[in-house]
């Protein structure tokens with residue numbers, strides 16, 4: 613990424629762009645186009661909405677956590693009519709609720725269903741294939757929009773096979789890059805809808821980008837140096853094999869939960885079918901402050917734990933185990949958390965790290 617920036621209208625750039633645009637497809641599990649923006653994940657959220665929807669359109673979304681809350685607030689801000697189904701932030705999207713809501717929508721007023729695949733604020737992974745089956749069982753034409761910002765390249769995901777219409781992603785989580793790239797994988801149906809969707813769009817408009825991409829170019833200046841990094845990241849995922857990448861994350865997540873349970877603490881995710889491979893949110897006992905644990909771990913061991921977001925502030929800390937991560941990184945991470953808990957006076961059984969190591973030795 614620190615290589616010189618090349619001319620983004622020249623032949624060398626076109627080779628790079630074609631390589632990354634093709635290389636992204638297997639990671640999303642799609643044969644269709646993946647649009648790349650110089651943006652954060654939030655930009656890619658907006659792109660998914662403005663390309664597919666019109667003012668006043670009804671959108672169904674679910675209060676699974678902080679990121680779902682932000683995405684639906686954006687949809688409201690854009691003039692959409694959002695039906696935000698309440699949730700307890702310990703469960704993913706309930707496919708039965710999706711089926712119910714859609715079956716009740718006999719006039720097909722709902723134009724899109726928005727799902728956050730992996731809720732980074734809670735460590736809960738929604739079952740997207742089951743959500744798709746719910747749309748199908750209701751025989752409802754709504755588009756399915758899925759945020760995979762913290763799951764893509766870490767947790768099994770299949771855009772085409774699961775009938776997702778727009779998959780939203782970003783560069784800085786499972787793709788192991790700095791922030792600055794946003795992605796939309798787009799189905800044929802979504803692309804067709806985007807030709808008549810009426811929300812104002814310009815910078816985010818898929819059509820001119822997809823047209824320019826055919827020749828390896830972009831309509832405006834791309835984040836050239838991040839694309840070099842993306843090419844390397846895609847190569848790393850391909851070398852390891854996506855199946856192995858997903859298995860590695862699931863194994864590290866299981867070892868992390870073994871430590872949490874051995875400490876005598878609670879994992880926030882309440883349904884074992886929805887445990888996240890990317891991160892684990894740990895609930896601290898009532899009378900303790902999760903942010904005090906985070907502060908000690910940062911100061912003593914120079915390690916950042918994720919903060920509790922929104923209504924979970926001070927109640928949980930989050931252990932990330934996604935991306936470029938191995939057994940020893942995990943062992944170091946869990947050791948830091950265990951020492952931090954003890955230094956903060958949180959009563960734990962100090963055999964947590966040992967339980968995680970045993971789990972790693974076993975398989």
Ligand SMILES: *Cc1c(COP(=O)(O)O)cnc(C)c1O
Pocket residue numbers: 652653654655679728730731732759760761762782791
């Ligand atoms: C990080 C994250 C976002 C926000 O992405 P930004 O790059 O900060 O705009 C949205 N959704 C999920 C699930 C995330 O993890």
